[in-house]
Amino acid sequence: MPQELRAVEWTGSGLALIDQTLLPHRTETVVVRDVDTLVGAIQRLVVRGAPAIGAAGAYGVAIALLQGEREDWKQGRLREAVGRIRQARPTAVNLMVCVDRVAARLPEGLDAVLEEAAAVQREDVEGNRAMGAFGADWLLEKVSPGRPLRILTHCNTGALATAGWGTALGVIRELHARGRLEVVYADETRPLLQGSRLTAWELVQEGIPHYVQADGAAAGTILRGEVDAAIVGADRIAANGDTANKVGTVGVALACADAGIPFLVAAPTTTVDLATKTGDDIHIELRDEAEVLEWAGVRTAPASSRGHNPAFDVTPGRLVTGLVTERGVLEVSAGELPGDRLQ
Ligand code: MRU
Numbered sequence: 447m448p449q450e451l452r453a454v455e456w457t458g459s460g461l462a463l464i465d466q467t468l469l470p471h472r473t474e475t476v477v478v479r480d481v482d483t484l485v486g487a488i489q490r491l492v493v494r495g496a497p498a499i500g501a502a503g504a505y506g507v508a509i510a511l512l513q514g515e516r517e518d519w520k521q522g523r524l525r526e527a528v529g530r531i532r533q534a535r536p537t538a539v540n541l542m543v544c545v546d547r548v549a550a551r552l553p554e555g556l557d558a559v560l561e562e563a564a565a566v567q568r569e570d571v572e573g574n575r576a577m578g579a580f581g582a583d584w585l586l587e588k589v590s591p592g593r594p595l596r597i598l599t600h601c602n603t604g605a606l607a608t609a610g611w612g613t614a615l616g617v618i619r620e621l622h623a624r625g626r627l628e629v630v631y632a633d634e635t636r637p638l639l640q641g642s643r644l645t646a647w648e649l650v651q652e653g654i655p656h657y658v659q660a661d662g663a664a665a666g667t668i669l670r671g672e673v674d675a676a677i678v679g680a681d682r683i684a685a686n687g688d689t690a691n692k693v694g695t696v697g698v699a700l701a702c703a704d705a706g707i708p709f710l711v712a713a714p715t716t717t718v719d720l721a722t723k724t725g726d727d728i729h730i731e732l733r734d735e736a737e738v739l740e741w742a743g744v745r746t747a748p749a750s751s752r753g754h755n756p757a758f759d760v761t762p763g764r765l766v767t768g769l770v771t772e773r774g775v776l777e778v779s780a781g782e783l784p785g786d787r788l789q
Contacts, residue, residue, distance in 0.1 A: 451605045451651075453493060454501040454567065456560065459512070461505045463493045466606055470647040480513050481506070481527045488534040488541075491638060495607020496681045496717060497570050500540030504563035506531040507548040511556055524552075536729040537690055537758050538681040539719045570609035573714045573772030574616045581617030581712055581770040585675055586626060589708060594628035595621060595674045598664060601635045601692035602644035603679035603712065613712040614677040615648060617770060622654045630656040631673060633664050635692060637737045637755065661694045665701035676702050677770070680713040685785070687763020687778050688725025693756050699765040711761075712770040718788045725760035733757050 455462045460479040467490060468474055476492060478484045484506050487493055493502045510527040513519070519527070532545040544566050551558040585595060597618055601607075604615035612619060621627040630649060635641035642658045649656045659667060667673055676698050682690045689695075689711050702709035722728055735753025740746060747753070769776045769783070776787065 452610060453495070453498045453606045454505065454609060456505050456508070456563070461502060461509060463487055463502065464606065465492050466494055466644060467492055469606075470643055470650075479509060481510050481531060484509055485530055485534045488531075494640070495602060496538035496540040496679065497574075497608040497613070497714060498606065499535060499538055500544035500716070501563070501567045501570060501609045503531050503534070503541045503545040504548045504566040505560075507545060507552065508556060508559045508563060511552065511559055528552075535731055537731045538717075539722075540681075540714075540716055543716050567609040570714065571611055574608055574611040574613055576772040577613055577712050577714070577770050578611065578616035578620035580772075580774050581614075581677065581710065582620040582624060582626070584768060584770065584775040585617070585621065585677075585708070585710075586624075589674050591674055594626050596628050596631070596672060597621070598631040598633070598668065598673045598676040598698065599645065600633040600641065600661075600664070600676070600678045600695050600698050602640040602648070604645060604648040606644050606648060607679065612648075613679045613714070613770075614710070615645065617677055617710075617712055618654070619652060622652065627654065630654060631664070631667055632656050632658050633661045633694060633698070634658055635694065636661050640692065661697075664694075664698050668698070668701040668705050668707065671705070673705075673707060675708040675710060677710040677712055680711050680717050681758055682722065682728050683711070683713060683718045683769070683783070684722040684724050684728060684763075685718075685720045685783055686724050687766055687769070687783050688728070689761045689763065689766055690725065690728045690730065690758045691761065693759045696759045696761045696765075699761040702767075703765050708767040709761075709765060710768050710770055710775075711766050715771045715773060715788045718769075718771075718783060720783070720785050720788065725762065728758075728760060730760070731757040
């Protein structure tokens with residue numbers, strides 16, 4: 447994939463988003479200029495992935511400001527609009543953190559708001575690059591089978607899910623760039639297929655060898671010894687290391703623990719939410735049951751079946767071998783995360 451791929455890009459008057467619901471068959475960009483459309487785009491996963499929705503929310507503050515000027519909003523209406531962007535999805539803390547950071551500059555006007563949003567975007571890409579190097583260094587030091595590594599990942603954590611480059615997929619890209627990657631097992635990631643549609647698409651662009659496998663295949667692939675390490679992203683990490691990520695992640699972590707291979711989480715320090723004590727306190731988004739009862743818009747389950755569709759699950763911190771951040775790798779399998787090293 448060209449490194450300059452940007453899931454989120456400010457055009458000067460609006461926010462250009464690659465419509466991730468259409469990939470890999472169509473690459474289309476939508477330009478968002480109002481708050482309702484932005485909130486809808488975040489909720490429909492036109493833009494998705496914790497850091498990418500953080501960046502979209504950051505620029506969303508500028509969209510709200512411009513819409514307010516066009517439509518002559520009062521202060522209260524602007525605050526309410528910014529609040530709606532902030533709450534568009536509940537699990538990823540990045541959205542709230544980024545919106546709050548940029549909204550703090552609202553009194554200084556549009557230029558300041560745009561400057562802050564651009565800083566959010568720039569810092570994310572820089573952080574991802576650093577994370578990629580730290581994660582690859584750690585894996586090559588700790589896992590040394592004497593041949594290139596076989597890595598399993600879940601969901602999509604690449605350039606599409608961030609402001610650029612990627613978190614867990616950034617580590618994978620770095621291993622590939624160093625010639626130390628044999629193959630990636632990309633879990634398809636039911637029900638919305640971020641793995642088979644988006645991760646596989648990014649891996650194809652990068653020329654990275656990979657298999658797409660059903661989520662249900664992951665544990666067996668790991669227990670058969672076909673994987674050297676798993677690396678995933680995160681939407682929110684509690685103070686005790688409990689990690690919310692795409693539903694299906696905890697099964698991967700359990701299999702890694704049983705197989706005795708590393709299970710790494712790669713995420714910027716802004717994903718760590720020290721105010722959230724444990725995973726029990728993380729709000730897990732429940733999505734429309736139609737997403738699990740249908741396939742490609744066609745009903746597959748019996749008409750009377752109900753669907754249970756949590757978008758995320760929580761992996762207990764004790765199952766996380768290491769947390770790869772832009773500051774380095776923290777090996778924390780038990781207890782509190784070291785807050786002073788994270789904020
Ligand atoms: O529902 P999604 O596609 O937004 O879920 C995305 C994930 O769970 C990612 O793993 C996480 O946001 C990290 S993206 C770098």
